[in-house]
Amino acid sequence: MTQTITRKFLYESDYLLWTQETIAKLKARDFDHIDFENLIEEIEDLGRSYRDELESRLDVLLSHILKRLYVPLPNDYNGWERTIREQRKQIRRRLEKSPSLKNYLPEIFDKIWQDVIKEVREDYPQYDFPDLWQFDRDIDTLLNGNFWS
Incomplete structure (x- = not known):
């Protein structure tokens, strides 16, 4: 009982020390x-x-793809495209470390998609956005497609 209380106290009072001790105990079996x-x-x-993280990055990626496709503000294109590239890069990195996330x-x-389309419509009510994603949903298309060329 005392060991359980001590372990729980360490976890709550010094998380880093708890992780280090847990690793040491695992290594020592x-x-x-x-x-x-x-x-x-x-x-x-x-x-x-x-x-x-995947959800958040996908949200930002889809949002910026939609803005780049349907909001005719050329002065903003560069910023949206940079954000698209960054989100794609980070998603690729996460998927390399955790391939099962593709599933x-x-x-x-x-x-x-529903969250994104609602937000971009609220942010840009003067523009028309599609109700449905109009492209393939596979990861290769999302990470490599240049939808506005």
Whole structure:
């Protein structure tokens, strides 16, 4: 009981030290003294954070693609295109580290699309945007397509 309280206290009071001690215990195979409850929670959070990052980057990517395609403000094109390139680069990097995230993309695309289309319509009510994404949804198209050429 005291060890559980001590482990939980360390996790709550000094997260970095908790991670270092947990790693040391795992390497030493000292499984009797590992704070499994918080370790499991941290691993779950890590997976969630990867999915959250993909959602966020996809949101920004789609938003800027839409603006670049449908908002005729040439002075803004360069900024939107730079943002598109940056989001694509970051998504590529994340997918290289976690290829299984590619399977998550079809699951979230419609939800992200609905959020994006609502926001761009609110930001640019004077322009017409399509109700549906008009291009392929596969990751290669999203990361490489030049939709406005």
